[in-house]
Amino acid sequence: MKSKSLVSIDQCSKEDILRILDNARKFEENPNRNLLEGKVAATLFFEPSTRTRLSFETAINRLGGKVIGFQDASTTSSSKGETLKDTILMVSNYADLIVMRHHLEGAAKYASEVTDISIINAGDGANQHPSQTMLDLYSIQKTQGKLTDLTITMVGDLKYGRTVHSLISGMSHFNPTFHFVAPDELRMPDEYKLFCDKHNIKYYEHTAFSEDVINESDILYMTRVQRERFTDLEEYQKVKNVYILKKKMLDNSRENLRVLHPLPRVNEIAYDVDDSPKAYFIQQARNGLFARQAIICEVLGITL
Amino acid sequence: MSAQKKKELQVAALENGTAIDHIPPCQLFKVADMLNLKELKNTITIGNNFHSKKMGTKGIIKISDKFFEEDVINRIALIAPNVVLNIIRDYEVVEKKTVTLPDELVGLVKCNNPKCITNNEPMPTRFDVIDNESGTVKCRYCERKINKEDIIIL
Numbered sequence: 033m034k035s036k037s038l039v040s041i042d043q044c045s046k047e048d049i050l051r052i053l054d055n056a057r058k059f060e061e062n063p064n065r066n067l068l069e070g071k072v073a074a075t076l077f078f079e080p081s082t083r084t085r086l087s088f089e090t091a092i093n094r095l096g097g098k099v100i101g102f103q104d105a106s107t108t109s110s111s112k113g114e115t116l117k118d119t120i121l122m123v124s125n126y127a128d129l130i131v132m133r134h135h136l137e138g139a140a141k142y143a144s145e146v147t148d149i150s151i152i153n154a155g156d157g158a159n160q161h162p163s164q165t166m167l168d169l170y171s172i173q174k175t176q177g178k179l180t181d182l183t184i185t186m187v188g189d190l191k192y193g194r195t196v197h198s199l200i201s202g203m204s205h206f207n208p209t210f211h212f213v214a215p216d217e218l219r220m221p222d223e224y225k226l227f228c229d230k231h232n233i234k235y236y237e238h239t240a241f242s243e244d245v246i247n248e249s250d251i252l253y254m255t256r257v258q259r260e261r262f263t264d265l266e267e268y269q270k271v272k273n274v275y276i277l278k279k280k281m282l283d284n285s286r287e288n289l290r291v292l293h294p295l296p297r298v299n300e301i302a303y304d305v306d307d308s309p310k311a312y313f314i315q316q317a318r319n320g321l322f323a324r325q326a327i328i329c330e331v332l333g334i335t336l
Numbered sequence: 337m338s339a340q341k342k343k344e345l346q347v348a349a350l351e352n353g354t355a356i357d358h359i360p361p362c363q364l365f366k367v368a369d370m371l372n373l374k375e376l377k378n379t380i381t382i383g384n385n386f387h388s389k390k391m392g393t394k395g396i397i398k399i400s401d402k403f404f405e406e407d408v409i410n411r412i413a414l415i416a417p418n419v420v421l422n423i424i425r426d427y428e429v430v431e432k433k434t435v436t437l438p439d440e441l442v443g444l445v446k447c448n449n450p451k452c453i454t455n456n457e458p459m460p461t462r463f464d465v466i467d468n469e470s471g472t473v474k475c476r477y478c479e480r481k482i483n484k485e486d487i488i489i490l
Contacts, residue, residue, distance in 0.1 A: 040479075116457050138453040138477025157451050159478055223481070 036331050037144035037151040041165040041198045046205035048330075049169060055326035056170045056319070058336050063325065067334050068097030074127035075101035076119070077154075078110060079135040083295070083317070084154050084163075088131045091324040100127060117146045124149050129332060150331040158194055164294055165198040167323040171316040172203075172251055175290040179203070185211040185245055188255035188275050188300060190220040195294040196255060200224055200233075210235040211245050215271040217262060241275050246285050252277070254293045254300050254313075279304040292316050353378070353400040355422040355429075356412075361385050363415045364395030366489060370412055370444075371397075371404065378402050391418075411444055413437040414471070414487065437465050445473060446488040452478035461490065 038044075044052070059065070073092045077085050080103055092099050100123075102108050110119055116139060123130060124147040132140055133154040140153035140160070155161040173179050184203065186196045190212050200210065210228065212220045212235060220237065228235045238245055246252060257275050262268035276299060277291065290312040293301060297313070305311050329336065359367050364384050373380055379400040388394035403423065412419060413435040423431040443460035454461045454477055462476035471484030 116453065117459070134453075135451070136453045136456050136478075137449060137451050138475065138479070141477050142453050142457065142459065156453075157478070 036333065037140075037153075038162050038327055038331055039140045039144055039151065039153045040160040041162040041202045044162075044202070049166075049202065049205065052166060052323070052326045052330050053170050053173055055329060055336050056166070056322040057174075059322040059325040060319075063094045063322065064096075065094070065336075066096035067329060067336075068092060068095040068332075071097045071128045071332075072126060073097050073099055073129040073131060073328070074123045075099060075103075075154075076123065076130055076132040076134075077101065077103045078105040078108075078116075078139070079133050079155075080104055081133050081155060084133060084161075087317075087320045088152075088154060088163075088324050091321055091328060092131075094321070095325055095328065097129075101131075116143065120147050129328065152327060152331060158192065160198065161194060162198065163320065163324050163327055164195055165202045166327060167316065167320040168195065168199050168253075168292065168294070169202050170319050170323045171290075171292060171312060174319065175312060176250055176288060179206040181207050182250045183209045183211070183248055184251040184253060185213060185249040186220075186253045186255070187213040187241055187277070188257045189218045189261060190214040190255070191218040192258075192261055193255045196220075196253065197224055199253065200227065204228075204231045204233060208233060211238060211249065212236070213238045213241050213245060213275070215239060215257070215267070215274070217264070217267055217271075218257065241277075243281055243284060246281055246289070250286060250288055250290075252285075252289060252291045254291060254297070256296075256298055256300055276300055276302060277305055278302045279308055282308055282310055285310065349427060350398050350400055350424045351427055352425050353398065353402050354404060355399075355424060356397040357394070357420045357422060358388065358391060359395035359397065359416050359419050360391070361393050361395050364397070366415050367395075367412050367419075368397060370415070370489065371408065373397070373399070376402065407438055409433075410435050410438045411441070414441070414444070415489065417471075437468055437471065439465055441465065441473060444490060445482070446490050447475045447478060447480060448482055448486060448488060449475065449478050449480040452480065454478075 075085055075088055085103055089099050120143045129150045131152045131154050134156050137157035137159040139156045140151055144151040153160055176182055190196055254277055259268050289310050291310055293313040295317055361384050381398040384395040385393045421433040422429045441463040445463050447454045447461055463473040466472050466474045472481055474481045
């Protein structure tokens with residue numbers, strides 16, 4: 033990693049990713065290690081995100097560190113008009129590490145430029161959320177026993193979904209094959225298809241969510257199709273039930289297929305899928321703890 | 337007086353300084369802004385809508401005793417990529433230069449993403465020029481790409 037902050041998955045080389053995932057595996061074997069003893073980590077959630085915050089704070093606690101921070105910017109000076117720079121510099125006086133979520137895009141990058149302490153981006157608007165990508169990669173590696181030569185099918189909102197865009201970037205080192213399944217309005221943007229072309233990554237686009245595609249896949253990565261993304265409500269009505277995964281669609285899928293979802297889900301995975309051994313989205317979220325422990329150690333230069 | 341001589345006299349000759357030629361007339365005052373000419377105490381001649389064989393009409397700016405740093409002058413490539421810089425010493429053109437877009441634009445372009453941190457915090461914008469030919473730039477912060485025709489100068 034070029035800097036000691038993690039702002040975007042694009043910063044990480046193949047070696048960085050493999051090292052972090054290897055450490056995540058060690059944390060899964062033993063999550064309680066006093067590696068942050070005597071250290072203070074600040075979790076600054078300018079925008080609320082309970083799931084991500086709890087995961088990071090659990091990671092810090094299990095590493096023996098102390099946590100300060102806020103989960104609602106309306107109680108802080110930023111609601112009085114304090115600049116992000118001043119807030120970051122003020123917290124830098126107290127903490128060894130800042131984990132931050134912000135509604136503005138580029139906020140974490142800017143924060144990493146104004147302070148000398150490490151910044152971990154826990155989501156900046158619709159831009160980047162690298163710890164989500166790292167836990168996705170860890171989940172893929174863990175369930176498939178490898179990261180190389182896998183077929184990954186992404187379903188749903190491929191236009192705005194930042195998790196799928198980052199996953200393409202993270203997987204680009206490992207010779208994947210992608211299937212992009214989305215309605216026309218939410219197709220994978222050209223930018224990411226050009227990225228695939230440039231990296232010699234095979235991809236296929238579909239508008240139909242068919243069992244044929246599922247049966248070719250090792251990973252089925254589901255995302256939410258949100259109504260507010262559609263300019264044409266009629267179009268939404270047409271497609272809203274097309275991209276729903278039901279258990280019987282998995283009948284002829286590969287033994288090693290696993291269903292992933294960044295959560296929260298609404299209705300895109302039917303509840304009968306939960307009973308399938310191929311459903312992995314709840315365990316996937318649990319993996320976030322280990323991935324985040326590994327990321328914290330990585331940015332602080334702590335070796336295991 | 338010869339036709340050639342008359343044409344040259346349309347604007348005052350420079351003893352030393354920089355003459356910026358072939359500025360598109362519609363960009364002339366933007367170029368003047370970009371080079372922050374209003375803060376200069378030097379003698380400046382600004383002319384517009386001169387006849388040009390190459391481009392129909394053109395603007396010219398002449399600044400006495402001023403030689404711009406490369407990264408300053410290169411900024412104008414954003415709006416006037418085909419200008420010619422004449423470096424003049426002792427009434428002679430000693431060098432003719434063209435401008436090339438720098439790799440990085442700092443504090444020059446507005447990010448057109450309203451949710452970008454640069455539009456909400458007192459800080460300079462930073463853009464990487466990702467395609468020199470098409471003039472596409474990318475915000476260092478929110479990663480939004482902006483095509484040349486959508487670029488807003490700060």
